[in-house]
Amino acid sequence: MSSTLAPENRFILARDGLRLHYLDYPCPDATRLPLVCLPGLARTANDFFLAAQAAQQSGRRVLALDYRGRGRSEWDKDWRHYAPDVEEDDIFAVLADAGVTEAVFFGTSRGGLHAMRIARARPGLIRAAVLNDIGPVIEKSGLLLIKGYVGKMPPLQKMSDAAALMRLTASAVFPAITPEQWEIFARQTFEEKDGKIALRYDPELAHTLDDITAECDVENLWEHFAALANVPILALRGEKSNILSVETLDEMARRAPQLERHTVPGQGHAPLLLDQPTIERVMQFLNKQS
DSSP states (O other): OOOOOOOOEEEEETTTTTTEEEEEETTTTTTOOOEEEHHHHHOGGGGHHHHHHHHHHHOOOOOEEOOOBBTOOOOOSSGGSHHHHHHHHHHHHHHHHHSSSEEEEEEEEEHHHHHHHHHHHHHSEEEEEEEEEESSSSOHHHHHHHHHHTTTTOOOOHHHHHHHHHHHHTTTTTOOOHHHHHHHHHHHEEEEETEEEEEEGGGGGGGGGGGOOOOOOOOOHHHHHHHHHSOOOEEEETTSSSOOHHHHHHHHHHHOOTTTEETTTTTOOSSOOOHHHHHHHHHHTTTTOO
């Protein structure tokens, strides 16, 4: 077992000059490939802190990224740059800065979509993957619900108000979350700024969902998933997920013979990665990888 060292805040410039942030959990005596953590659409590097600490202790260096416009990365003046191609160019810049040429990837929601696309664009880079509540087919009903809340929030004065709001709006889909976990999740989602509560991401991100309507067609990523199908995969699914269906997960397992699955009870999209059984299942998978 390696010792746990505090993560280091690292900043680099993207190709277009935007300032990007990532957390680097060092492991000087690393014996395994690094773990690269990619968050969801409006999420940040902080979502992975428990998994990152566990992986670090097992002998891995861990990188957790803030996409542009999220966390401690700079906001883009043009929301159209919050696009997969641009974000993946940023991911490659972070990997180059960290000297990482092959790794295990851990992607939540949008992060998992990035992993599929990267597997196709850079063969050999991803040696194994954990996909948190995401697959090649995204349920439109879930996307419409996400569109309904991204970038929107009532005025909040205290972090406890933010936690109470999250419990009020999401507890039906996350009945297993404890009050303490709601508090942690609130602090991962909001920050105290100038005496008020603010989002940890650029509200302009909401525009990336402008084209999602009840009538639209949602593109599938089966061709991209095929690039991951020859490496070990752990697919996490929230029991109450409205983004990853059981049918899609079954088809993923059919196409990827090394795929393992784990259902997170009492959670929806996407599991918060705050419960010990899920962290232990992730580590069980990671410990079998190089």
